[in-house]
Amino acid sequence: MENPDLTVETEARSSGRIQRANGLAGDVYEAIFAQLMSLKIPPGARITVDNLVREFDVSHTPIREALGRLEGEGLVVKTHLIGYSAAPQITRRRFDELYELRLLLEPAAAAKATATLDEERLAVLQEAAGVMARRVGKDERLRYSNFARQDAIFHDKIMEFAQNELIRETLNHQHTHFHIFRLMYHSRVTEEALDEHEAILAAFAAGDAHAAEKAMQVHIENSRDRLLPAFE
Numbered sequence: 586m587e588n589p590d591l592t593v594e595t596e597a598r599s600s601g602r603i604q605r606a607n608g609l610a611g612d613v614y615e616a617i618f619a620q621l622m623s624l625k626i627p628p629g630a631r632i633t634v635d636n637l638v639r640e641f642d643v644s645h646t647p648i649r650e651a652l653g654r655l656e657g658e659g660l661v662v663k664t665h666l667i668g669y670s671a672a673p674q675i676t677r678r679r680f681d682e683l684y685e686l687r688l689l690l691e692p693a694a695a696a697k698a699t700a701t702l703d704e705e706r707l708a709v710l711q712e713a714a715g716v717m718a719r720r721v722g723k724d725e726r727l728r729y730s731n732f733a734r735q736d737a738i739f740h741d742k743i744m745e746f747a748q749n750e751l752i753r754e755t756l757n758h759q760h761t762h763f764h765i766f767r768l769m770y771h772s773r774v775t776e777e778a779l780d781e782h783e784a785i786l787a788a789f790a791a792g793d794a795h796a797a798e799k800a801m802q803v804h805i806e807n808s809r810d811r812l813l814p815a816f817e
């Protein structure tokens with residue numbers, strides 16, 4: 586499925602200027618988000634408002650707005666008298682803790698969600714899984730950051746359908762997907778994950794709770810193994 590926003594932004598970015606079709610603040614936000622996710626702005630790096638103003642040829646207001654939103658998502662930190670910087674890389678210890686938490690919660694939630702899925706919910710998951718958007722968009726960075734967001738939505742939707750808001754909130758608060766995708770910028774991270782999402786969807790479609798649980802476990806274990814080299 587073609588994402589019209591993606592096309593507009595890809596064109597806008599290649600011409601070096603942000604266009605207003607998607608709402609200026611939204612476009613600026615997406616552009617900075619893509620740079621953070623694809624490590625063009627590396628973890629811990631200073632972010633200078635004036636530089637972004639020049640790069641995107643916009644005023645200070647949408648830049649500050651975007652940085653405020655990114656701060657709320659845990660991707661940007663603001664330090665008194667110093668200003669903005671990209672959030673630091675998660676530590677190896679926190680990475681291990683995150684994956685332990687995910688493995689405890691998400692496979693069981695996938696099994697539980699299976700029983701609640703009707704056609705409408707399956708369609709929601711199908712779209713969020715990102716499988717159809719596999720090769721859309723020429724801008725690699727934008728495609729990568731788009732997948733990171735879709736992955737977050739896909740996993741969150743499964744939590745929603747599993748109907749435990751406390752578990753859902755707990756995982757949401759970690760901003761897991763935004764942190765893990767920043768560990769490594771590589772197409773393998775998304776391509777293999779898409780295949781695993783398809784396996785989860787197939788189990789859901791078959792109404793097989795056990796298979797859904799297993800597929801989710803395999804997906805999270807593989808995700809961990811794909812990203813581990815970032816710490817070497």
Ligand SMILES: [Zn+2]
Binds near residue numbers: 736739782
């Ligand atoms: Zn995933």
